[in-house]
Amino acid sequence: MEITQALHRAVQQTPDRPATVLGDRVRTWAECGDRVARLAAALRGLGIGDGDRVAMLSLNSDRFHEYLFAVPWAGGVVTPVNIRWSPAEIAFSLEDAGVTVLLVDDTFLPAVPAIRAAAPVLRTVVHCGDGAPPEGTVGFEELVAGHEPVDDARRGGAEPYGIYYTGGTTGTPKGVVLSHANLLASALGSTASGAFTSPGGRYLHAAPMFHLADGAAWVARNVVGGTHVIVPMFTPAGVAEAIARHEVTDVLLVPTMVQMLVDAPEAADADLSSLRHLLYGASPISEAVLERAAKRLPAAEFTQAYGMTELSPVATLLLPADHGVDRLRRSAGRAAPHSEVRIVDEDDREVPRGTVGEIVARGPHVMLGYWNRPEETATALRGGWMHTGDGGTMDDEGYVYVVDRIKDMIVSGGENVYSVEVENALAKHPDVATCAVIGVPDDEWGERVHAVVVPVPGAAPGADELREHVKGLIAGYKAPRTVELRDALPVSGAGKILKRELRAEHWPRGDRGVS
Structure with missing residues (x-):
């Protein structure tokens, strides 16, 4: 099993079908295969050999797609960079992974001097723009044009495909090492559900391509064939225009993007009727946002994927049919075909159904480990199960309900309050566009439930109004005391x-000890 096998098949079977669409630039699978083989030759010329890491810092692009194929073709390991990180954080990941070659687009060129100063391991910067490469860099297009195609190194199976750094929400970044087999097992298992992607369809890269949520959809699209439609970054208007213009069939969005797309006035008149599959995940979605999305996209089937980078990333799926059952819409679905899931206590014993514990998973999609962190790897994978750090329950039919990150649970007056439950209740108020609930210090209660609310345009709901609204849906002690x-x-x-x-x-001193 190897990631590049899908490219070989597409070049053989559908050479003239569009592989990538970025604005007005369309490249066929035959062109893609040729460019990937030439870029791989260039990377080898830059010293990339078996297992060497190559990073990319870029907005979404067709060149990002080619990078994801060309690095393993050359024998290397991809290391996509979080575009929201500071130069110091980027440099940390490059040094930690031993990255010697970094591909950078025009947007992030200004950060290169600071990154280079803090990451002496970096030897070469490749400019991924359309213009002439700046001094001190080599040009992506010049590398492609100046090299003859080379044979695929045929890395695959248990060999590492990528190192994906986590930590955007959890503190110090850790490199999650995923193999070709990990990613393909997750893609094949998810596709076997019948609701993950449309064979031969058009998938829109609206979520960032550096992130494995979109990366998993990239792998799945390659497995079943079709076209990658790409926008540089998510905007409601840009996504709506791309769906309408290119008749997009599939898209993955995180809940904040779903909310912005269906509520944005600038996207209200777009024809989104071509959309057949909307995959959402990466964080909880409120039932209110889901209901608005279903009304705006009546032709689309909704599938929720729950998981994490360490699980390549899919663990459970809530399928379209499940969305028609009220109680199931609150769940994260059941174990995907490639995954086994259970709920355990602090001693890793499975708890009775309906009891809150930690969600753990095992299967061929579980990571190889954390890069150069053997102790943290052993802790996370103890007993052969990936310990997610998420609290949840499981019902008698195997549906998993994620109640909160274990560290996010609020303990107020001795009662456990799960922020997701409060957020779902708040989001049902007509004046709430989106919200987040956290625990903040309180002299009387230890912690109090605090809500941060983004109202819909023109609204200004009061704290008492929102609190009474929540009390009408869940227990009073869970209602936010401050808003x-x-x-x-x-x-x-x-x-x-x-x-x-x-x-x-x-918590300015970090007294709560959570990330």
Whole structure:
């Protein structure tokens, strides 16, 4: 099993079909295969050999697609860079992974001097823009044009395909090492569900391509064949225009993107009728947002994927048929075909159904480990199960309900409060566009439930109004004691709400000890 096998098959079977569409630039699978083989030759010329790491710092692009194929073709290991990181954080990941070659687009060129100063391991910077390469860099297009194609190194199976750094919401980044077999097992298992992607369809890269959520969809699209439609980054208007213009059939969005797309006035008149599959995940979605999305996209089937980078990344799937059952819409679905899931206590014993514990998973999709962190790897994979750090329950039919990150649970007056439950209740208020619930210090209760709310345009719901609304849906002690209104919530490059940043305003010394 190797990631590049899909490219060989596409070149053989559908050479004239569009492989990538970026604005007005269309490249066929035959062109893609030729460019990948030439870029791989160039990487070898830059010293990339078996297992060497190559990083990319870029917005979404067709060149990003080619990078994801060319690095293993050359024998290397991809190391996509989080575009929201500071130069110091980027340099840390490059040094940690031993990256010697970095591909950078025009957007991030200004950060290169600071990155180079802090990452002496870096030898070569490749410019991925359309213009002439700046001094001190080599040009992507010049490398492709100046090299003859080379044979595929045929890396695959248990060999590492990529190192994906986590930490946008959890503190110090850790490199998650995933093999070709890990990623293909997740893609094949998810595709076997019948609701992950359309064979031969057109998938829109709206989520960032550096992130494995989109990366998993990239692998799945290659497995079943079709076309990659690409926008540089998510905007509601840009995504709506791309769906309408290119008749996109499939898209993956994180919940914040779903909310923005269906609520944006600038996307209200776009024809989104071609969309057949909307895959969402990476963080919880409120039932209210899901209902609005279903009304806006009546032809689309909805599938939720729950998992994490360490699981390549899919563990469970909530399929389209499940979305028609009220109680199941609150769940994350059941174990995907390639995955085994259970709920355990602190001693790793499976708990009775309906009892809150930690969600753990095992299967061929479980990571090889954390890069150069054997102790953390052993802790995470103890007993052969990946310990997610998520609290959840499982019902008698095997549906998993994620109640919270274990570290996110709020303990107020001795009662456990799960922020996801409160957020779902808040989101049902008509004046709430999106929200986040955290625990903040309280002299009387230890912690109190605090809500940060982004209202819909023109609305300004009061704290008492929102609190009474929540009390009408869940237990009163779970209702937020304090509420603040904001124009926006801090989000990571993957679109996850950064509760760590919200908490830091209330726990300046990090007393709570959570990330």
